[in-house]
Amino acid sequence: MTLVSCSQPEAAPTGVVAEKAMVVSAREEASRIGLEVLRKGGNAFDAMVATEIALASAYPFAGNLGGGGFMVYRTADGEAGSLDYREKAPLAAHKDMYLDSLGNPVPDLSRKGATAVGVPGTIAGIFEVHRRFGSLPMSELLAPTIELCERGVRVTEKQAERLASYFEVMAEVNGDSILFANDCQPGDTLRYAALARTLQRISDNGRDEFYKGETARTLVGFLQERGGYITMEDMARYQAVWRDPVVFQYKDLKVISMAPPSSGGVTMQQILRMMEPYDLASMGQHTSRSIQLFTEAARRAYADRNYYLGDPDFVDIPMEELLNAEYLKARMKTFSFDSATPSDQVSEGKLMLRESEETTHYSIVDQWGNAVSATTTLNGAYGSKLYCTPLGFFLNNEMDDFSAKPGVPNMFGLIGAEANSIAPEKRMLSSMTPTIVERDGKLWMVVGTPGGSTIITAVSQTILNVYEFGQSMQQAVSAPRFHHQWLPDLIVFEPEGFSDALKDSLRNLGYHINENRTPIIGKVDAIRVLPDGRLEGGADPRGDDTAVGF
Ligand code: DON
Numbered sequence: 001m002t003l004v005s006c007s008q009p010e011a012a013p014t015g016v017v018a019e020k021a022m023v024v025s026a027r028e029e030a031s032r033i034g035l036e037v038l039r040k041g042g043n044a045f046d047a048m049v050a051t052e053i054a055l056a057s058a059y060p061f062a063g064n065l066g067g068g069g070f071m072v073y074r075t076a077d078g079e080a081g082s083l084d085y086r087e088k089a090p091l092a093a094h095k096d097m098y099l100d101s102l103g104n105p106v107p108d109l110s111r112k113g114a115t116a117v118g119v120p121g122t123i124a125g126i127f128e129v130h131r132r133f134g135s136l137p138m139s140e141l142l143a144p145t146i147e148l149c150e151r152g153v154r155v156t157e158k159q160a161e162r163l164a165s166y167f168e169v170m171a172e173v174n175g176d177s178i179l180f181a182n183d184c185q186p187g188d189t190l191r192y193a194a195l196a197r198t199l200q201r202i203s204d205n206g207r208d209e210f211y212k213g214e215t216a217r218t219l220v221g222f223l224q225e226r227g228g229y230i231t232m233e234d235m236a237r238y239q240a241v242w243r244d245p246v247v248f249q250y251k252d253l254k255v256i257s258m259a260p261p262s263s264g265g266v267t268m269q270q271i272l273r274m275m276e277p278y279d280l281a282s283m284g285q286h287t288s289r290s291i292q293l294f295t296e297a298a299r300r301a302y303a304d305r306n307y308y309l310g311d312p313d314f315v316d317i318p319m320e321e322l323l324n325a326e327y328l329k330a331r332m333k334t335f336s337f338d339s340a341t342p343s344d345q346v347s348e349g350k351l352m353l354r355e356s357e358e359t360t361h362y363s364i365v366d367q368w369g370n371a372v373s374a375t376t377t378l379n380g381a382y383g384s385k386l387y388c389t390p391l392g393f394f395l396n397n398e399m400d401d402f403s404a405k406p407g408v409p410n411m412f413g414l415i416g417a418e419a420n421s422i423a424p425e426k427r428m429l430s431s432m433t434p435t436i437v438e439r440d441g442k443l444w445m446v447v448g449t450p451g452g453s454t455i456i457t458a459v460s461q462t463i464l465n466v467y468e469f470g471q472s473m474q475q476a477v478s479a480p481r482f483h484h485q486w487l488p489d490l491i492v493f494e495p496e497g498f499s500d501a502l503k504d505s506l507r508n509l510g511y512h513i514n515e516n517r518t519p520i521i522g523k524v525d526a527i528r529v530l531p532d533g534r535l536e537g538g539a540d541p542r543g544d545d546t547a548v549g550f
Helices: 028-039 046-059 107-111 121-135 138-151 157-174 193-205 207-211 214-225 230-236 262-276 288-306 326-333 452-467 472-480 502-508
Strands: 021-025 069-073 081-085 241-242 245-252 253-257 361-365 371-377 436-438 443-445 524-531 535-539 546-548
Touching: 021 028, 021 046, 021 230, 021 524, 028 046, 028 138, 028 546, 046 069, 046 121, 046 138, 046 193, 046 361, 046 371, 069 121, 069 253, 069 436, 069 452, 121 138, 121 207, 121 443, 138 193, 138 262, 193 207, 193 214, 193 230, 207 214, 207 230, 214 230, 253 262, 253 452, 262 326, 262 452, 288 326, 288 452, 288 502, 361 443, 361 502, 371 436, 371 443, 436 452, 436 502, 443 452, 452 472, 472 524, 472 535
Parallel strands: none
Antiparallel strands: 021 361, 021 546, 069 081, 069 371, 081 241, 245 253, 253 436, 361 371, 436 443, 443 524, 524 535, 535 546
């Protein structure tokens, strides 16, 4: 073991650079709507509200009214906090709701259609952010998206491909009556008239329109006709919750990230602090040694994640123990560069990581230095695939993030335990990791990504790419990524950027490597504050992601 090294000097920017303010999101339309709010004098929180809602029409794959998310912020004067607008299990939910009479999980029930839907949190989230920090009227923040819905959104090539690949299952879930059940071509324009009307009602009547008003009644009726569980009482009881973020030091960085019910902050903290005693920079990026070190830390951290973490309103999470310095040191005692530590047991579930980018992240810095990092999701691609035609949006399948049965993997191959079992009104454990990083006490990076279980490793690697390996924000976002999550006991590499020789050397050390499927990992959208105070965007070329600023 070597002593902690100094970090790399800051790399020159290679991404979009702006003087004062920036928004990076999954679609140019949404980034621009957020930026326009800043240009008008709105702050980062106003821009968050506008961008979150814009994504529901510009990026319906993951942007949503029918899902939920997490937002981490840091104000210009250094105050940090976070908002949990995660979905909740309905009151009628129970532990075994997705098991058949023999006690085996029926995955379709928690993944497709009305039975998979958790009580949506997004509208509560934006109203809570606005109530506490907003400076422009809500109607001004919703108006640009209402206009966009009416004007229509151009279908990109990537979007057309995605729509085509989910066409069949959408038709299965919805019949042929939905907006998307036709043959979309790149360049086509999709108009969202029903969504525009829903947003107009929310703009006129406020938060309760969604949770208690006509919109709630339409949604609940729609879901119940299709076998769903959500009632008017569930809607009325939903609340977004301010939570203390997870804050920790990695070398001279201060990392601020999401606390449970997301595992993101705790698990990233474990990974980075287990790696901290090593001189990662001198090992080099994507060398066998640096991949080994990251993998072994991730393996141990995910094992803890899957066992200990769940909704803190329901389970006692031994946070102090999990984050204790001696404990983390002891966890790495079994690690040696000579050979892989096999995961406790070999998973019987096959690798279920897919090209799954169905969540979406956006990063915002305003002209005063307030920062917002938000990740929002429907869970799967287009969520449960169930499209509420009268209201104009997709509904989540977040219930699959619960552990339907201890030991049985969910959609992301994550094995859960009792801490993440289903209970009425409980929030399902997440991996979403919206993060803000300070350096020398100043705002330095805003970062996050989709990618299910790979979110935590992708965010960790992006931070390390800049800090340890001297990359620019854009290079760090574009760089190839790899992932390990304890079970299945596999290092998953992206298709490009890792040589056969590297993989052979890891195999010789006892690592198992994904051979068949090489998914892309994450779609990171990030902002770095440069030493001169300007901002560099990192917009992931894996998607249509776009950084804009002024
Ligand atoms: O909260 C979570 O961890 C998941 N529902 C996130 C899903 C996701 O990132 C989908 N994209 N791969």
